[in-house]
Amino acid sequence: GAVVSQHPSRVICKSGTSVKIECRSLDFQATTMFWYRQFPKQSLMLMATSNEGSKATYEQGVEKDKFLINHASLTLSTLTVTSAHPEDSSFYICSARGLAGGANTGELFFGEGSRLTVL
Amino acid sequence: GEDVEQSLFLSVREGDSSVINCTYTDSSSTYLYWYKQEPGAGLQLLTYIFSNMDMKQDQRLTVLLNKKDKHLSLRIADTQTGDSAIYFCADGRSSASKIIFGSGTRLSIRP
Numbered sequence: 239g240a241v242v243s244q245h246p247s248r249v250i251c252k253s254g255t256s257v258k259i260e261c262r263s264l265d266f267q268a269t270t271m272f273w274y275r276q277f278p279k280q281s282l283m284l285m286a287t288s289n290e291g292s293k294a295t296y297e298q299g300v301e302k303d304k305f306l307i308n309h310a311s312l313t314l315s316t317l318t319v320t321s322a323h324p325e326d327s328s329f330y331i332c333s334a335r336g337l338a339g340g341a342n343t344g345e346l347f348f349g350e351g352s353r354l355t356v357l
Numbered sequence: 358g359e360d361v362e363q364s365l366f367l368s369v370r371e372g373d374s375s376v377i378n379c380t381y382t383d384s385s386s387t388y389l390y391w392y393k394q395e396p397g398a399g400l401q402l403l404t405y406i407f408s409n410m411d412m413k414q415d416q417r418l419t420v421l422l423n424k425k426d427k428h429l430s431l432r433i434a435d436t437q438t439g440d441s442a443i444y445f446c447a448d449g450r451s452s453a454s455k456i457i458f459g460s461g462t463r464l465s466i467r468p
Contacts, residue, residue: 244399272455281445281460282400331399346456348392348399 241265242334244349251322252357258318259352261332267312268334272346273305276329288315322356329353361448361459368465375433377462379446382427388449389422390456391431393442400445403431438466 241264251257261271269290274282286307288294294307304326306318315334319326330353333346361381369375381389386408392400406413406420406429413420419432433440446459 242399274458282458284455284457287455333400346402348401350399351397353397 242268242332242347242349244330244332244352246352247350248353248355250355250357253323254321256318256320257322257354258316259330259332259354261315261317261334261349263313263334263347266334266347268315269312270335271309271315272333272335273307273315273317274331274333276331276351278329282331285317319354322354324356327354327356360457361446363444363446363459363462365460366463366465368467369436371436371438371466371468373436375431375436375440375464377431377433377444377446377464379429379431379459380427381429381446381448381459383448383457384427386448389420389429390445390447390449391418391420392445392447392458394445394461395442403444405449433464436464436466440464441466 243262243264245260249257271288273285275285276282284297285300286294286296288307288309290309290312296302304320309315329351331351332349335346363379388405390405391403393403394400404415404418404420406422411422417434421430429446443461443463445461448457
């Protein structure tokens with residue numbers, strides 16, 4: 239089946255630094271990628287929708303200057319948490335909707351997630 | 358309030374059936390999904406159902422949809438220890454081309 243890979247799977251950083259998380263679709267082209275955030279024991283909250291070649295659409299309450307999203311190619315989207323603080327510590331998950339198969343059913347393929355810990 | 362609601366916990370005995378319930382509010386929903394999340398991992402799509410269907414069965418999984426009441430359920434027959442996970446109901450909204458998740462139901466299996 240389709241594979242979405244995230245990197246890094248875990249990252250620990252100091253407060254004030256920026257962290258970049260990559261999301262790659264390995265065997266299909268993803269016109270749309272989604273970024274979710276999951277706090278411990280809570281559901282996924284959609285942060286933004288990323289369309290290849292255009293600006294991301296952010297959900298209400300998500301700071302676009304804080305969470306920079308770039309979707310420069312059909313196989314890669316990146317999320318950069320700028321000037322990270324402890325409250326940004328969370329599990330970030332990306333998902334991708336492909337051009338074939340996935341686009342017909344609306345099925346999303348999910349990455350493994352990236353756990354960010356800000357000290 | 359929440360757009361997609363689920364109970365937080367469910368405990369069943371090994372071998373019994375598990376029924377996880379979900380309610381949603383958006384009448385424009387096109388697809389409704391069930392995802393499974395194991396500890397520390399991403400999400401695995403278990404099954405989905407089109408909004409014009411009432412039921413879908415896939416091996417041990419049965420999905421029932423009551424569109425009038427906006428109620429969705431997932432039944433897992435012969436529940437096994439490997440079924441322990443968090444199960445998320447998700448609402449695919451054609452109007453916004455995005456998917457909204459419920460809070461997740463943690464399924465635990467007792468011997």
